[in-house]
Amino acid sequence: MQKTDALPDVPRWAVLTAHAVPLVALPSGLWRIAQIAGAPVADQSGRDGREMVLALSLALVSEALALLTLGLVRPWGEIAPRRLPFIGGRPVRTLAAVIPALLGAALLGAVSVWFAWTQAADLVERVTRTPAQHALLVACYAPLLAWPPLLAATALAYHRRRRTTEDRTPTAAATSG
Numbered sequence: 001m002q003k004t005d006a007l008p009d010v011p012r013w014a015v016l017t018a019h020a021v022p023l024v025a026l027p028s029g030l031w032r033i034a035q036i037a038g039a040p041v042a043d044q045s046g047r048d049g050r051e052m053v054l055a056l057s058l059a060l061v062s063e064a065l066a067l068l069t070l071g072l073v074r075p076w077g078e079i080a081p082r083r084l085p086f087i088g089g090r091p092v093r094t095l096a097a098v099i100p101a102l103l104g105a106a107l108l109g110a111v112s113v114w115f116a117w118t119q120a121a122d123l124v125e126r127v128t129r130t131p132a133q134h135a136l137l138v139a140c141y142a143p144l145l146a147w148p149p150l151l152a153a154t155a156l157a158y159h160r161r162r163r164t165t166e167d168r169t170p171t172a173a174a175t176s177g
Contacts, residue, residue, distance in 0.1 A: 006073045014157035020075040021150050024143040025066035029059035031140035040125040041136055066076075066103070069151055072097065072158040094162040101155035109148035 006015040032055045034041045041134040071077030076096060082088040 005075070007075060007078070009161060010073045011157060011161075014154055014161075015073050017150050017157075018069045018154045021069040021147060021154070022063060022066040024146045024150065025062050027143055029063050031137065032056065032059040040133070042133055043129050066147070069101070069154055072077040072101065072154045077158065078162070094159060098155050098159045098162075101151055101158070105148045105152040105155065108151070112145055112148065 006018075036052050036055055071092075078092055080087040080090050080092055090119055123135055124137055128137055
């Protein structure tokens with residue numbers, strides 16, 4: 001079996017799910033970077049520097065947020081790394097990780113549905129000029145639809161695992177009396 005940095009009590013499916021999140025976010029970011037670099041992935045007319053900075057920022061922030069999902073299966077998701085100010089070396093409270101993850105999954109899901117319903121057709125028509133560009137855009141953005149359920153499943157697995165661990169840990173009241 002392959003060595004991973006995941007915790008030993010994390011179910012294999014949760015590790016795979018957590019690692020899938022950055023992978024489903026990657027194609028859209030690469031598409032944005034290719035567009036910024038001038039590759040013929042989309043129509044470049046009317047693009048200004050501010051839009052390019054926004055596109056690059058969106059690509060980087062999206063991938064960074066996707067990589068945070070790995071914290072739900074790795075040690076740094078249970079004990080904050082020492083290099084972090086104020087919280088370094090302290091245990092991560094279960095709900096402090098689960099609530100933002102589930103809210104993020106809900107927000108991503110809502111934005112995905114809204115965008116697909118109201119904006120996607122216009123975007124495809126506006127930025128693509130050829131059938132190849134159209135296919136590439138869809139191929140790069142379609143994987144993002146998997147992000148919300150993958151994140152939610154990983155967060156729920158984290159919650160179940162951490163709550164089970166906390167239930168086995170004796171409380172101060174039980175050990176002092």
